[in-house]
Amino acid sequence: MFSALDHKHMAHALRLAEHGLYTTAPNPRVGCVIAHGDEIVGSGWHRRAGEAHAEVLALREAGERARGATAYVTLEPCAHHGRTPPCADALFAAGVARVVIAIDDPFAEVAGRGIARLRDAGITVDIGLLREQAYELNRGFFSRIQRRRPWLRIKLAMSLDGRTALANGQSQWITGEAARADVQLWRAQSSAILTGSGTALADNPRLTVRLPDTTPFQTPLRVLLDSDLRVSITNHLFDGGAPTLVYHDATPAQLATSVSANRSSVEYHRIVRTDDGRLSLPALLQDLAARDINELHVEAGPTLSGALIAANLVDELLLYIAPCLLGDSARPLLVLPELQAIGDRSTWRTLEQRQFGPDMRLLLRPNS
Numbered sequence: 001m002f003s004a005l006d007h008k009h010m011a012h013a014l015r016l017a018e019h020g021l022y023t024t025a026p027n028p029r030v031g032c033v034i035a036h037g038d039e040i041v042g043s044g045w046h047r048r049a050g051e052a053h054a055e056v057l058a059l060r061e062a063g064e065r066a067r068g069a070t071a072y073v074t075l076e077p078c079a080h081h082g083r084t085p086p087c088a089d090a091l092f093a094a095g096v097a098r099v100v101i102a103i104d105d106p107f108a109e110v111a112g113r114g115i116a117r118l119r120d121a122g123i124t125v126d127i128g129l130l131r132e133q134a135y136e137l138n139r140g141f142f143s144r145i146q147r148r149r150p151w152l153r154i155k156l157a158m159s160l161d162g163r164t165a166l167a168n169g170q171s172q173w174i175t176g177e178a179a180r181a182d183v184q185l186w187r188a189q190s191s192a193i194l195t196g197s198g199t200a201l202a203d204n205p206r207l208t209v210r211l212p213d214t215t216p217f218q219t220p221l222r223v224l225l226d227s228d229l230r231v232s233i234t235n236h237l238f239d240g241g242a243p244t245l246v247y248h249d250a251t252p253a254q255l256a257t258s259v260s261a262n263r264s265s266v267e268y269h270r271i272v273r274t275d276d277g278r279l280s281l282p283a284l285l286q287d288l289a290a291r292d293i294n295e296l297h298v299e300a301g302p303t304l305s306g307a308l309i310a311a312n313l314v315d316e317l318l319l320y321i322a323p324c325l326l327g328d329s330a331r332p333l334l335v336l337p338e339l340q341a342i343g344d345r346s347t348w349r350t351l352e353q354r355q356f357g358p359d360m361r362l363l364l365r366p367n368s
Contacts, residue, residue, distance in 0.1 A: 004130045006100055009040070009072040010129045014102070016045040016054070017074045017137055017141045022188045022217035023048050026292035027139040028105075032058040033072040034065075034096070042066040053078065055087040059094045067095030074134045076105035076127075079113035090118040098124040102134035106145045113253065140294030143315070149285035150191065150296040154305050154311055155183060156333060157320040163330035164302065169202050171331075174322045178357035184210050185235050186318060188217040190297035192245075192288060195228040195237075196304035206236040207299065221245055221293065225304065229254045240265050245291075247284055249273050281311055306335040309346065317348065317364040320356075 016031030024030075026047050032054035034042035035120065042065070044057025052060075055077055077087035077099070091099060099118055104127060105111060119199045120127050127227050135142060139152040158164050165171035173180065187193055199281050207222045222244040224237055229250040231237065237244050244266045248255070255268060271283045288296060308314050339345060352363040 001126060002100070005038065006072070006126075006129055009035050009070075009099060010074070010102060012040070012043070013054075013072045013074050013132055014023070014130060014137065016043060017134075019045045020047055022215070023295050025191045025218055026051070026137040026141070026144075028075055030054040030073065030075045032074070034058045034062045034069050035072070036065070036069050041069060052240065053087050053123070055177055056090055060091055062094070068097045069095045070100060072096040072100045072129075074102045074130075074137065076101050076110055076112075077114040077118070078105070078110050079117045080363075086114070086117070088114040091118065092121040092123060096123060098126070100129055101125065101127045102129055103127075103131045106142060114235060136293075139315075144289045144292070144294050149282075149288075149289050150293045151250065151312075151315050152285070152296045152298065153186070153190070153318055154298040154300070154308060154310065154314055155186065155317040155318040155320075156305065157322065158333045159322055159324045159326040159330070161325050161327070161330075162333050163192070163326035164333055165331040166326060167329045167331065171203070174324065174326075175320045175359045176322075176357040179320045179322075179359040179361060180363060182356050183318075183320075187220060187297055190220050190295045192221040192223050192295040192296050194225065194296055194298045194300065195223065196225040196300045197228075197230050198303060199301045200224060200226070200231045200237055202301070203268070203282070204236050205299065206239070206241060207333070210242045219243070220297070221291075223247070223288070223296075225279055225284065225300075228274065229258045238266055245269060245280055247287075248269050249279060279305065281313055302332050302335045307335075310337055312366075312368075315365065317362070319362045319364060321360045321362070323358050 013031040013033045017029045021031040026348060029047040031045040033040055042058040042062025044054045046054045055073060071091055078093060079088045080085050115125050128250050141153040181193060188209045188211055209217055219242045222237055222242050224246045226246055229248050246268045248268060249270055259268060272280050274280050347367045349366040349367055350362055350364055354361050
């Protein structure tokens with residue numbers, strides 16, 4: 001069904017889409033190539049929500065040469081009026097003869113309508129070329145639309161003996177500069193960064209992105225899980241360096257004190273507690289999805305990270321391993337329920353293994 005040339009052009013479109021890795025949220029990352037055979041006459045990628053879509057930019061570059069051409073698009077062209085006009089109509093108006101689509105769009109206002117509109121206009125439409133790669137590029141977008149929760153990634157750093165900090169809490173720095181710089185790229189591609197009150201009190205993190213000025217990125221939302229509003233307003237999470245959302249189940253008096261003392265860039269949202277007294281993690285993820293959060297990056301302690309894993313809410317682990325030993329009195333990687341049988345263990349598969357200076361980084365996903 002698809003030729004070697006089709007594969008070549010769609011691979012190019014996917015590379016273009018990757019340029020939007022840090023800037024398109026909550027929109028998906030999309031690339032488009034318009035070609036006559038071997039010759040590319042137009043190309044484009046979606047840069048930012050509210051700006052022109054990839055197809056429109058590629059058509060502008062192609063001009064009259066789009067007539068009779070094939071358009072390669074990494075996601076089904078939209079068929080509705082949002083912030084921009086429908087891309088399916090733009091492709092038809094330009095006289096494109098064929099459209100090759102990597103993957104269909106699950107968004108309710110598109111969801112097959114873009115494909116139908118193109119076919120109704122007499123355009124040949126082929127779907128499914130490099131589908132898996134297109135899905136991976138927008139796994140957060142697909143998760144938010146299809147599962148009503150963000151794609152959840154936990155970042156962890158540990159010693160060779162599986163420890164994250166000394167018994168006194170000291171943890172800076174287990175890993176080296178190269179590994180910490182890699183973390184910044186993962187933060188930048190996320191819509192939000194989550195931590196718990198324990199980590200906020202112990203480490204006073206900023207949870208901001210620190211990248212060179214030449215790298216454009218959107219500022220992720222900082223999310224704090226603080227059931228009783230224990231974290232002081234002097235904490236770096238409230239410094240105005242990025243917007244902060246605090247989930248809690250505090251009393252009205254506690255809330256009034258925090259709200260009156262804090263900046264306008266801080267929002268408070270109450271969620272219910274579960275039977276064990278903790279804030280509901282599914283409720284948190286549902287609310288974040290409603291706020292258009294595609295990818296949630298978690299940098300938290302062993303209790304919150306373990307609770308997310310135990311609840312089967314983790315899609316990905318970003319695990320940095322430093323070649324050092326901290327000893328059995330140091331703090332553990334995760335707090336997990338005790339197992340009664342070895343067959344009940346949580347198993348993961350390794351997607352990627354990379355070296356950053358002396359440290360190793362594993363990218364893992366659960367087997368089930």
